[in-house]
Amino acid sequence: MKKADYEKEMFEAYIATPTKFEWYKKAFEHFGKNGGKLSWYWNSWAMLGGFWYFLYRKQMKIALIVLFVVLVLGAILPMRLLAFVFLFFSIALGGFGTYFVYAQYREKCKELEMILPDEEKRILLMHRQIGGINGLAIPMAIFTLLSFVLIVIGLFVMAGRGVG
Numbered sequence: 550m551k552k553a554d555y556e557k558e559m560f561e562a563y564i565a566t567p568t569k570f571e572w573y574k575k576a577f578e579h580f581g582k583n584g585g586k587l588s589w590y591w592n593s594w595a596m597l598g599g600f601w602y603f604l605y606r607k608q609m610k611i612a613l614i615v616l617f618v619v620l621v622l623g624a625i626l627p628m629r630l631l632a633f634v635f636l637f638f639s640i641a642l643g644g645f646g647t648y649f650v651y652a653q654y655r656e657k658c659k660e661l662e663m664i665l666p667d668e669e670k671r672i673l674l675m676h677r678q679i680g681g682i683n684g685l686a687i688p689m690a691i692f693t694l695l696s697f698v699l700i701v702i703g704l705f706v707m708a709g710r711g712v713g
Contacts, residue, residue: 550668558672563654563680573650580651587648595646596639598690602646605686607679611649615642654680 550558564573576590595602600619603612622634657679661671 555668562676565681576647589644590647592647596643601690
């Protein structure tokens with residue numbers, strides 16, 4: 550298999566969202582031009598989704614770090630300050646979030662090249678287990694959001710009745 554064909558198939562197996570191939574291809578080329586160093590590339594979904602975006606993209610380490618940071622900030626900062634800090638944190642995720650997807654892709658490609666000599670097996674493994682998306686992330690996010698809304702509504706109803 551030609552090197553260009555192999556790289557294209559690995560990339561597509563990792564992204565696994567055909568409608569996003571071109572966008573991620575441009576982003577990965579941007580990072581490649583910068584020598585693979587951390588750099589800014591805007592991603593609205595990473596900004597809006599935060600933890601859920603990384604969970605959707607199978608970026609478990611980053612998802613847990615984001616969740617931990619948000620929970621710690623929520624526990625220690627007053628509400629007025631938290632809104633501003635969360636906004637800046639979300640903007641940073643939007644700017645740097647795609648880089649983390651790129652970095653994991655490069656890391657996983659290197660790992661597979663060291664483990665498996667067969668290119669076809671690497672592509673298959675990337676497609677079936679490593680790459681792609683976490684299909685449960687969106688339903689989990691919707692369930693969590695709906696649960697949160699119902700809890701808040703319930704608290705308002707209870708507060709209006711004077712319960713407690």
